[in-house]
């Protein structure tokens with residue numbers, strides 16, 4: 001019965017516990033529904049008093065953590081390279097044999113009659129995982145924001161080049177700063193300066209191709225990305241050879 005209850009709650013909260021063969025499965029302590037159920041079972045280890053500490057499930061908010069907790073969570077985040085949504089409550093299951101402690105002991109249901117308990121809706125209990133290598137872009141510089149900027153057409157993304165021009169490698173090389181950055185992809189010259197801060201891989205990665213043909217760098221990083229669509233309003237012209245003297 002209790003395992004069923006645990007499974008049900010885990011599904012609701014979007015949390016799963018890995019089975020540990022060396023310990024009993026973590027469960028939620030609840031009052032038996034009727035007096036007729038003997039718990040712990042007669043003759044069991046629990047009744048004999050030799051069992052591990054009772055497993056418990058608890059929620060706590062980041063702000064409510066003690067210093068000790070903060071460190072533990074930091075360690076966990078460093079290990080996993082995860083980004084944990086700042087407002088999300090921490091969910092911790094203390095299984096038998098695990099590092100059960102008094103920390104994070106805010107109960108799921110309020111036992112003191114005060115408001116609280118299941119404060120946030122289950123949908124907010126979510127760990128946002130930052131993909132490896134991807135940099136978190138500034139607020140207002142998501143891919144969606146880039147799409148909006150392109151759609152409105154209010155900003156000239158070419159940097160003042162009304163018609164596509166012919167660009168030589170020496171001309172291309174002059175546009176190699178964050179403020180004025182051109183790059184070549186498959187023979188097309190793009191003014192990528194406006195896109196730099198929107199790049200999910202970070203400005204630094206983009207700048208590796210500043211003033212150059214960056215096709216190879218791009219393909220090595222993410223051949224699946226559709227640069228033609230993303231940069232269509234940034235087209236400056238076409239790469240041509242230096243004129244022979």
Ligand code: HEM
Pocket residue numbers: 131132133134135192195199200201202205206207208209210214217218221222225226227230231
């Ligand atoms: C010098 C050229 C470039 C380099 C070295 C570079 C490098 C990277 C790296 C290291 C990442 C993070 C890894 C990843 O999420 O897969 C990334 C992500 C990304 N870059 Fe670039 N990038 C370049 C140019 C561009 C350009 C020109 C565009 C589009 C116009 C672009 C669009 C993206 C997108 C959409 C992602 C997220 C990819 C994903 O989630 O699968 N990048 N880039």
